[in-house]
Amino acid sequence: MKFAEPLESQRLSFLLEKAASREAKMWxxxxxxxxxxxxxxxxxxxxxxxxxxxxxxxxxxxxxxxxxxxxxxxxxxxxxxxxxxxxxxxxxxxxxxxxxxxxxxxxxxxxxxxxxxxxxxxxxxxxxxxxxxxxxxxxLNWDLHTATPLEFLQIFHAMVLSCKSQFLAGLLGVNPSQHMSLLTRQLHHCLADHALLQIRGSMLALALITLELEKCCPDWLALTISLLKKAQIDSSQLICCRELVARCLTTHQASLPPNTVYIYQPLRRSLASCDWGAAGPEEPPPVRLHCKPSAKRKVEEMEVDEFYDGIKRLYNEDSVQEGGEGQGQACGTTLARQEGSSSPCPPLQPVRVT
CATH class of the missing domain: 1.10.472.10 (Cyclin-like)
Structure with a gap:
């Protein structure tokens, strides 16, 4: 389909109006x-x-x-x-x-x-x-000819391509067909979530395309307002729908284990293993963590109290006295915070090399 011809915008508006009419009748x-x-x-x-x-x-x-x-x-x-x-x-x-x-x-x-x-x-x-x-x-009265969310998504995508060449420049190296394929996969992921069943297909498609416009096009808001007028959709409903769709799409990414722990490690040298000991006789027993450079750290076998106690000791929120029989050993090389660093992470306390 060609998108650059002047009459194409009128044709797309006609297709949108026809699809919206079928949706209002059958949805x-x-x-x-x-x-x-x-x-x-x-x-x-x-x-x-x-x-x-x-x-x-x-x-x-x-x-x-x-x-x-x-x-x-x-x-x-x-x-x-x-x-x-x-x-x-x-x-x-x-x-x-x-x-x-x-x-x-x-x-x-x-x-x-x-x-x-x-x-x-x-x-x-x-x-x-x-x-x-x-x-x-x-x-269904032998009538299967209904307007699907994918049909609306294709119409909205074509409208954007027909009037906004900057949108093409923001696709980061993919052509319009590949970009449409990506949006289609996102749409099918949303259709598998019953939380979005209360949303019309036209609203769902518009939420998807505007979320993508926000990432790719500088003046996405003006274009969103234009699409809202053409689709005759209320802006407050679109805002609510965008929040639901954005929440649904977060699960479309490669999900990590629920108890994954990220360790800030700016040094090139990797850590072989870490031993976190107890600070005293009333503290929980020591927990051994195996630190692998490229593996996601899972702490599913740790108790909740032990996990948070370990985090407290890592950031020196508990007073840990040096020396003593119950003192645990620290791991790896010294982790020094660089001067002038803009990292939002709290400073890590220096530890000794074993």
Missing amino acids: KVYVPKKPSNQDTDISPAQRDEVVRWLSDLHSGLKLYPETLSLTISILDRFLAIVKARPKYLRCIAIACFFLAAKTNEEDERIPALRDLARTSSCGCSPSEILRMERIVLDK
């Missing part, structure tokens, strides 16, 4: 309820789990991203109006996936139903998938 909020009985109600966690399962299946089959977005849209629309049991959830999900594939994919790319039932490990036969497919179509 219905899915309100997951905490199940009172796991055998009769689908919990929010179960919904998110099956969406992640569909994402893995979609990735393995290498289908269009529009297929996965339409699958999730069909699934949520169905669950919003039908009370289904958890044991049928995968059968419902695979039926929605098959419907979306037949809607978006080329004929030669549509997986055979028998192969899909076998490779997906959905636990149901092809005939059961076909019966569930008919149920889904009946409940």
Whole structure:
């Protein structure tokens, strides 16, 4: 698609208006309820789990991203109006996936139903998938043509590219297609979070694109206001949505263990091992930490009290007397704070070389 032509802006505005009209007509909020009985109600966690399962299946089959977005849209629309049991959830999900594939994919790319039932490990036969497919179509009045969040994201992305060449310069070496692929992955990650199910697809897409504009474009605020006017979305709602999306995307990064400890080590010489001893007879027993230069330090085996006592001793918040029988030994070489350093870390106390 070409974005630089003058008439392209009018065409994109028409596509946005048409998609917003379909969304207003067909979108219905899915309100997951905490199940009172796991055998009769689908919990929010179960919904998110099956969406992640569909994402893995979609990735393995290498289908269009529009297929996965339409699958999730069909699934949520169905669950919003039908009370289904958890044991049928995968059968419902695979039926929605098959419907979306037949809607978006080329004929030669549509997986055979028998192969899909076998490779997906959905636990149901092809005939059961076909019966569930008919149920889904009946409940949705045979109308699968809805505006997905990905469609809005593509329109907003094209609008930005058509009127802001500085946005291209801020993409840090990636072309528009690669950048759109990155945004699509972020969108699919958000769609697997039930906390965002209360948000319309247009609002979710606009929050994603404006968060990206804030990182890449100096005058992102003016462009955001322009997109708000075109989409006819309230700014206060967008602010709330951006906060939720930003919180969701933090889990999209490579997550660290919950008890990871960062040790400030400016010296080139690595530490072989550290022994933190107790300061007195009433202190907790010593805890041995193995310090590896490139490994993330995990303290899952430490008690909470021992962990914080060790931090206190590290920053000399507890009075530790030198010498004595209960004195622990320090580790490594001397850690000296450089003069004029602007590091926000508190100064580390000097220790002796063992």
